[in-house]
Amino acid sequence: MGVMQVVEVAGTSLLADASGALFWADERTLLVADLHLEKGSSYARRRVLLPPYDSAASLAQLAMLVAKYAPRRVVALGDSFHDRRGDERIGEAERVLLRSLQQGRDWIWIAGNHDPDVPRGVGGEAMAELRLGGLLLRHEPSAGETSGEIAGHLHPVAHVLSPSGSVRRRCFVSDRMRCIMPAFGAFAGGLNFRDVAFADLFGLRDVMAFVLGRDRVHAVARARCLPDR
Ligand SMILES: [Mn+2]
Numbered sequence: 001m002g003v004m005q006v007v008e009v010a011g012t013s014l015l016a017d018a019s020g021a022l023f024w025a026d027e028r029t030l031l032v033a034d035l036h037l038e039k040g041s042s043y044a045r046r047r048v049l050l051p052p053y054d055s056a057a058s059l060a061q062l063a064m065l066v067a068k069y070a071p072r073r074v075v076a077l078g079d080s081f082h083d084r085r086g087d088e089r090i091g092e093a094e095r096v097l098l099r100s101l102q103q104g105r106d107w108i109w110i111a112g113n114h115d116p117d118v119p120r121g122v123g124g125e126a127m128a129e130l131r132l133g134g135l136l137l138r139h140e141p142s143a144g145e146t147s148g149e150i151a152g153h154l155h156p157v158a159h160v161l162s163p164s165g166s167v168r169r170r171c172f173v174s175d176r177m178r179c180i181m182p183a184f185g186a187f188a189g190g191l192n193f194r195d196v197a198f199a200d201l202f203g204l205r206d207v208m209a210f211v212l213g214r215d216r217v218h219a220v221a222r223a224r225c226l227p228d229r
């Protein structure tokens with residue numbers, strides 16, 4: 001399972017998985033954000049060709065996590081579908097896999113800006129946001145100070161120097177009061193952690209990137225993350 005990286009948010013310990021998910025062991029709850037399922041088919045409709053396998057890849061990764069952690073609850077923090085019709089376009093094999101992953105556990109679709117409506121024909125329960133224990137799970141982070149917010153939407157990536165050169169990787173961002181999760185979706189883009197959007201939410205003190213490596217998550221101080229050129 002590799003080295004465990006714990007992210008603390010308002011006193012709650014969450015395990016950061018190198019796939020970009022959080023596992024909340026005390027609640028046996030698995031959190032993922034920004035799956036952007038059916039992004040490939042969304043682009044194809046506009047005659048921009050991306051490989052159409054993004055949903056299968058993202059769901060296969062999610063299936064591995066469900067097998068690894070056996071959660072009793074899975075919460076997808078919005079933008080689970082790339083657009084309002086994504087739930088209709090998803091393939092039959094992916095629909096069947098999704099149903100099998102939902103067996104024996106609660107499955108919650110938090111609304112995002114790409115998928116504000118209740119998804120249909122894909123199981124689960126839809127919510128605007130979910131308060132659980134000391135945490136508030138939602139899609140878009142709120143402006144100003146918060147305690148215990150877990151959100152997605154921004155798709156953070158960190159640009160860091162490594163012995164072999166610089167790498168750009170998805171990351172969690174947290175100051176121990178709030179956590180922004182990386183996008184889980186195979187084709188989701190990214191926003192540099194040094195972007196002003198993050199400074200507005202976190203200020204500059206005590207904020208860390210938890211950078212997704214091959215099989216572990218690396219805690220990196222903000223000062224070691226490079227801005228985009
Ligand atoms: Mn969003």
